[in-house]
Amino acid sequence: MAKRQERHQRKKENKEKVSRVKTPRGKLAKSTKISLSILAAILLLVIAGSIFFFQKYGKEVTAAIDAGEEHAAKIQESDFKQYHPTTILDKNGQVIKELKTQERDYLTYDKMDPLVSQALTSIEDKRFYEHHGVDTQGLLTVALNAATGRGVRGASTITQQLVKNIYLTPEVSISRKIEEMVMAQSLEKKFTKHQILEYYLNNVYFGHGAYGINAAAKVYFGKSINDTSLLEKATLVGITNNPGIFDPTTNKKNALKRAKLILKEMNAQGYITKEQYDKAVKDDFNAEVHSNALNNQLDNNEVALAVDSTTKILMGQQDFRFQYQFDTKEEEDRYNEEYTTAYNKVYQRILSGGYQISTNIDPGLHDQLQGILSNVMNSWQDRGGENNFYTKQAALTVIDNQTGDVVASVGGRGEEGNHYNRAFLSYRQPGSAIKPLVSYAPAYERGLLESSAVSDDRPNNTYPNNVYNGSKGNLTLRNALAISSNVVAYKLASENRDELKEPIYQPLAQMQFTGLDVADDNPIIAVGGMTYGATTQEMASGIATLVNQGNYRTPLNIQTIKRKDNGQEIFTQNDLAQQKVYSDDAAYLTIDTMKAVHQNADGTAAGLSLAHNQYWAVKTGTTDEAKDLWTVGATPYYTVAVWAGDDTPQPQDNASVGQATKEIFKQTMDLLNNGKEDVDFQMPSSVQKAGGQLVTRSSQTKQVLATRKNALQTATASIDTLAKQKANELTAAKLNTPMVEEASTFSNQLISERIDTLSQFELIVTDTQDNWQTFDQYAQQVFALVQQVEPSGGTLSDQYTNVYRNKEAEYAHEKAARDSAINTVKDQIDDTKNQSKDLDKRINDLKKQLEEKD
Known part of the structure; x- marks a missing residue:
């Protein structure tokens, strides 16, 4: 250090000596002129560059300076000296973890x-x-x-x-x-x-x-x-x-x-x-x-989630820009790198100490839910891998629908040493469980109803295929979700993208699904074909959004975060804002449709019942070869998402493992809802019952628009028909002019003009009018004139033939279009009659059930 200080001193003395050397007056040396010229050029470049820079980044620079000064004013020595370990408190204020990492x-x-x-x-x-x-x-x-x-x-x-x-x-x-x-x-x-x-x-x-x-x-x-x-x-x-x-x-x-x-x-x-x-x-x-x-093992699932949530909250306070959808793979990769760096930095700071994190963690409830999951999965005892953990695993997330809080996060079967929380860390293909979020809710946004019919016929010969390997014809949306039609879900997703003009995964991005990829803007994700997948926490928060009238709330188990050095509260749950993802009526209709999954005799959850609730919604999910099995659903009070499968995806026995997810769901719901009033989901004012079905503001708006569109088309068609009729009157006047009986008095030019006039005749083909015979009569008159001049054929004959054949083809096309439209209307009438019969049957069945109860 002394040597370096001596060197600095010598440099300083040398500078002073140089400054004392007097330069001779007179002309500057050539080298000096060159140096000054270069310096002047550099100065000009710097000035020009500065002007360009501030023109382009001026506002950004000013904002950055203001932000820097604002943050600088808050700097204090305790920011760098965190002697106090971070503590996690449960819902009762008791310390459940002190991080001495x-x-x-x-x-x-x-x-x-x-x-x-x-x-x-x-x-x-x-x-x-x-x-x-x-x-x-x-x-x-x-x-x-x-x-x-x-x-x-x-x-x-x-x-x-x-x-x-x-x-x-x-x-x-x-x-x-x-x-x-x-x-x-x-x-x-x-x-x-x-x-x-x-x-x-x-x-x-x-x-x-x-x-x-x-x-x-x-x-x-x-x-x-x-x-x-x-x-x-x-x-x-x-x-x-x-x-x-x-x-x-x-x-x-x-x-x-x-x-x-x-x-x-x-x-x-x-x-x-x-x-x-x-x-x-x-x-x-x-x-x-x-x-x-070091001891940085977070061996408690709930604590692991609390630290993860705290990390993201503090990242946000440091102005980290979270992103959930991307235009290119390069953009996605760059973001993931920045995210990982920022996350690790903040995460390690939390572990190093200085924070008091108050949560809504209920250790007793967690132990009960862990017991449910472990007991149901106890049938599978195979172990493997380096740590000899259970091969078959499961995860569970519970969300309180009143607050949006994560009530429980159970990340595995709870065997000793296995602390990995699959509930919020493991991305798995959601299968059909994703359908309500990307297919049905957006479809209801577009004005469709539960009674709206969609064909179950495959759109192509490649995908998607239904689990029942066939088509069930036209299905109402309610029936389609109940039996989990892949074809209908795929078609809805595709139509949603076309009509709403937004990516198919847009609602998922709004609900902060973190495993989205640029390739996921594809209707195949409606049947679970995502690049990475989703977690039980994301699936639960998605369904909870539907229950909460389409308003998304970030799923956390954090209530407040305080700095230990000065007691300052740097976060409270009240700081979080809700985000509107679905309209009230679309969200409600989706939840109501999910009831059919267990209510309908052919629903994929038929036979599943809850001990304390008659009003509840559910959706099952199964991926290719049943590698991932899901049951997600909600009562008005709680949303529960359950997944089961192998950590390394392997085909499962759907009958047993799929049933296990339903059993975990059932037992969890029965525990949580015990003692609560059995009430239905809150119906928004934008939904009404009319004609035996739920009608939404969206559907009414769409119906009004459709009526106006049809009226406009009808008016346009009427105007078009009148215009054609006027045009034909002028054509007829030309064709009906008196003719000299002797054909020899007609020149070829006059007959050619008659053929041109014939070509101007406007054909009218509607369900009430058809003027082909009128055209044909005029055509025969012109043809007679042509025959008199060219009995053996010629230029006029060819001209006439071309006009007649073109009109013939035009007539055939118009007639086919009319017949097709009439057939479509007939089919719609038949469908409506069938739906009406089906509705009558259901009403009669309901009456019988009520009579039997009475």
Whole structure:
């Protein structure tokens, strides 16, 4: 350190000497002129570039500066010193988990070996002691990278990195870079250089759950940072650049190479002697993860969800832009990388301490639901894999429909050591369980009703196929969902996209389904053919959205989040806003349609009943080869989603495993709804009963529009017919003009004009009018004239023949169109009669049932 300070002093003295040298007056040297010219050119370029930059990014820059100053005003020392472990409280305020995931052993600057901070500054920020938070020389790197299309990268000082680690998400943009720079300069005004180094080295992430360099030394080398060798110190500092690439346990070669680069810089900058350098580069290390140094195992499903939810909440507070649908695969991949980086950073900070997370977790209820799932799945005892866990697994999510809270998150069968929460982490193909969300609710948005009929005939010879391998003809939407027609769901999804002019997965994106892919804008997802799939939590929140009149609420088990250092409440559940995904009537109609799945004799959940509810909705789901089995549904009080299958998808016995999901669903609902009043789902004012069926505002609007459209078409057709009639009157007047009896008095030109006039005749073919015979009479008159002039045929005969044949073809086409329209109307009348008979039958059956009850 002394050598470096001496070198800085010599540089300063040399500058002073140079400034005292007097330049001779008179003409400037040629080299000086050239230098000044170049400087002038550069200055002009800089000015021009600045003008362009501020024209393009001026507003963005101003907003970023304001945001940076706003965040900077809130910076406090306790942000970097979180001595208190994060605690998770249950619904009664009792501590159910205290996260002691790292032995922080916070080291102040004066107690840390100076070689550690020297290693850091030598490789990460050579001008650390010279700048004020932002390296103005390094900004040229940022400009060059931006100009060459390599993004806004480079020139991050240690102070800026600290700001980014603690306060900002890793978004790469001009506004974020400026915000970071403003905050860094503010940080340098509040704290000394030594404090900043102290904060950085105690907060940066080193991988394997280690936050801070002292924790990292214990994780990788089993000792304190001050007890490590010079090579080990350089190795640990090297990790901060990229914990994955420079992990000394999995990528020793990379870690060693970077460590030696750091040592070389330390020697070159005078921090270590040549002897120290030579000794260190010849040294070696043995790194391994010491699991006893950290305890970051979240072995409670509910706690794991709470930490995940908290992570996403804090990411949002750091202005991370969540995204659920993408235009290109490249955009999707880029987002996933940014998301993972931001998530891991915030997640590790939560584990490292400083927060009190109050939840609605009910440990007793969780144990009861875990018991239901484990007992039902107890029939399958096969185990496998490295950890010898059960091969066949299941997951369960329960949502309170009144609040939107996740009441329970059961992520597996609960065997010892298996802590993976499949309920919110495992993406599985949802099969037919997704149909209400992507096919039926949007169809009801378009104005269709439960009684609307759709053909069950396959649209092509490839897909989709029904599980019953055939077609059941025209099906009402209610019947189609009850028997789970894949064909109808596929057709509805396709029509929804065409008519609503939005991607098929649009409602899923609005409900924050995180496994969506650009390829999922395909009607095949209506039968569960998604690229990645969905979780039980996402499926439950989707159905809960239907119960909540189409309003989506983010599924959380978090009530409040507080900072422990100052008691500040940084989140409350009231902060969350609902998002309208479906109209009230579309949501209600979908829920009502789902009742048919268990009410209809041929429904896929026929025979399933709940002990305390008669008003409930359900949908089953089965994927190809029954690799994933689902039962999702709701009462007015709770929504439950159940999945079962193998962690590595394998064909299942649908009869047994599918029945298991229904049994878990039933027992869960019976437990949750016991003691609650048996009430129906709330019907919105936009839905009414008329003519024995539910009619919605959407359907009435569509009917009005259809009536207006038909009236307009009828009026247009009438006007068109009148115009044709007027045109024909003029044509007839020409054709009926007196003729000289002798054909010889007619010139070919006059007859040709008669043929042209004939071609102008307008054919009228409707269900009430047909003027072909009138046309034919005129045609015979003209033909007689042609025969007199050209008895053996000729030019006029050919001209006449072409006109007549064209009119003949036009008439045939118009007649076929009319007949087709008439047949369609007849079919609609027949369908209506059949539906009416079916409705009468159901009314009679209902009357009989009521009479039997009486």
